[in-house]
Amino acid sequence: MKDIKYVRINEELIHVFDYVRYVYDNEIGDCFFHLDLIVTEVVIIKYVFDQEVKVSLVYNNGEEHTFTMLVQGVTEVGNAEIPILELCVKIDDPEKFQELKIVKWDTPLEEYSLGNNITIEEIRRIEMPNREVQFEATLPIDLEEWVYSNRHKISTILTEALTDYKNKKI
Structure with missing residues (x-):
């Protein structure tokens, strides 16, 4: 599987601590590319649920893919939780994502969890929001x-x- 080298959202390069990618196949046969990212709180406060964003992924092999994705989840800032940005986009051809695991609607998502070894203190050392x-x-x-x-x-x-x-x- 290709590793992501870096991520840009709306042309802004963002610091990514961890990520998970998968294809979600819902019960009616629609497929969605999901990208969940652990980012800084400074990054996450820029986005809201259902916002459309342009996401560019650059892989270690030099390949680059750009998607218009919807924000599906945003961790609330200020409660010391790990900031996770959940993005997805409907895809017509899941074969283009054959290196990713396909998750069915009844698959437990626990195996796709993020950042069990990352703390909010580590994230805030990189970038701390002000209030x-x-x-x-x-x-x-x-x-x-x-x-x-x-x-x-x-x-x-x-x-x-x-x-x-x-x-x-x-």
Whole structure:
């Protein structure tokens, strides 16, 4: 079976930690090429269910295939789960995918699971998403004035301070 060297979605090269490919043959005889990818959270927040995307797969042997695929599943970001992007496209000729396993509608999909040895910490070391956080604090007046005068760089200051505090506590 050909190994995927890299993946581009909508012309953007993405970091892929693991993937699984198979042909799904449903109960009425339609066949679909499925591609499930473990990607970073920064990548996954760009996509929504039922979105159409252009996916280019470049294999180790130099071959390249491009498909217009539908997003079938997107892991929600922010709950420390491994981010999995599930893509599929209906295919007319499953013979073109003969190197892939054909999965029937009643086949248990457990054997097609991803990333049992990948942690969210490993993924976040590659690329970490940022989120806006709002909070209120009661501070002495001199600190409130200092925060106000440094408001343009407060995100950087807080990130550094909270990271130091978190690492000290662990």
